[in-house]
Amino acid sequence: MRPPVCICIPARNEAEHIGRLIEALAQQTVQTFAVAICVNNSSDATHAKAVKATLRSNTRFALHIVQRVFEPEFAHAGSARRAAMDMGADLLPPDGLLLSTDADCRPPADWIETNLAHFSAERIIGGRIELDELEADIAPAIFMLRRRFDAYWQAVRAIEDTIDPVAWDMPPRHGDHTGASLALSVDLYRRAGGVPLLPTGEDRALVEAAIKAGGKLVHPNAVWTRASSRTAGRANGGMAADMQRWIDCAASGDIPMVPAFSQWAERARWRLRTRAKMGVAACLEAERALPPMACDIPLPDMAEAEMAGVQ
Numbered sequence: 576m577r578p579p580v581c582i583c584i585p586a587r588n589e590a591e592h593i594g595r596l597i598e599a600l601a602q603q604t605v606q607t608f609a610v611a612i613c614v615n616n617s618s619d620a621t622h623a624k625a626v627k628a629t630l631r632s633n634t635r636f637a638l639h640i641v642q643r644v645f646e647p648e649f650a651h652a653g654s655a656r657r658a659a660m661d662m663g664a665d666l667l668p669p670d671g672l673l674l675s676t677d678a679d680c681r682p683p684a685d686w687i688e689t690n691l692a693h694f695s696a697e698r699i700i701g702g703r704i705e706l707d708e709l710e711a712d713i714a715p716a717i718f719m720l721r722r723r724f725d726a727y728w729q730a731v732r733a734i735e736d737t738i739d740p741v742a743w744d745m746p747p748r749h750g751d752h753t754g755a756s757l758a759l760s761v762d763l764y765r766r767a768g769g770v771p772l773l774p775t776g777e778d779r780a781l782v783e784a785a786i787k788a789g790g791k792l793v794h795p796n797a798v799w800t801r802a803s804s805r806t807a808g809r810a811n812g813g814m815a816a817d818m819q820r821w822i823d824c825a826a827s828g829d830i831p832m833v834p835a836f837s838q839w840a841e842r843a844r845w846r847l848r849t850r851a852k853m854g855v856a857a858c859l860e861a862e863r864a865l866p867p868m869a870c871d872i873p874l875p876d877m878a879e880a881e882m883a884g885v886q
Contacts, residue, residue, distance in 0.1 A: 581663035585655030589678035601632035653777035657770035679803035702756025703799035738843035754778035832870035
């Protein structure tokens with residue numbers, strides 16, 4: 576018997592996108608689930624559009640939607656995602672599956688099904704993020720750069736898997752674990768303390784907290800979703816900021832700078848040594864305290880990245 580599922584969505588001024596997300600959820604191969612939306616600090620018709628799209632879709636999922644106005648110091652992604660996921664957790668038993676996504680995402684029809692296929696009580700399932708192909712004609716430069724970044728990160732993963740393989744997250748795998756597609760049990764979510772109230776990076780902070788609580792992070796390639804390539808996002812420093820940087824690079828003819836592969840190899844060796852000495856939780860804390868890697872090489876083209884990954 577499969578566990579009950581709730582999709583948890585923070586939404587702020589998402590009237591343009593929320594209907595498309597609801598339509599994608601209505602097309603899921605698993606159709607008996609709940610959807611928890613926290614519409615926060617919005618000045619547009621996000622709430623009305625979500626309700627209307629749900630009624631129009633004639634779906635079998637149960638919509639739970641609230642409107643919140645957070646005080647200015649808490650009007651950020653951490654508060655909104657926490658409110659949505661807390662609502663979902665309250666709707667489900669401890670063995671239920673919480674699935675986080677964003678209002679500008681468009682998951683494939685088997686998104687819930689593939690998450691369920693990889694789900695277990697102690698797993699944290701990160702979903703791969705693809706740019707929405709419906710927007711490819713709008714920003715072709717972004718899609719071209721994204722392909723190069725994908726090749727770069729694939730090479731980084733290959734380096735990590737060679738030096739410091741993780742028994743429960745073996746290749747082939749991707750490396751994404753963001754709020755756009757993140758799954759874990761209600762029990763693990765509560766043990767992790769819920770979504771940290773951070774203006775940005777709340778999703779990755781939740782993953783770290785869940786790992787410290789005993790969770791095992793996995794990145795199955797079969798689990799993925801689409802995200803908008805928009806450049807005006809709802810969280811400072813989020814994916815939209817990356818999109819704008821990529822557009823600026825394309826417009827100027829510059830190539831983004833990234834850390835050399837040798838830095839990733841050294842980091843993997845450091846992680847292997849540190850985790851053996853200190854354990855998983857302390858290793859996470861120690862890694863967070865490290866200075867950022869220097870971006871010392873231009874983003875390799877796809878052939879160069881592929882060569883680096885097989886060395």
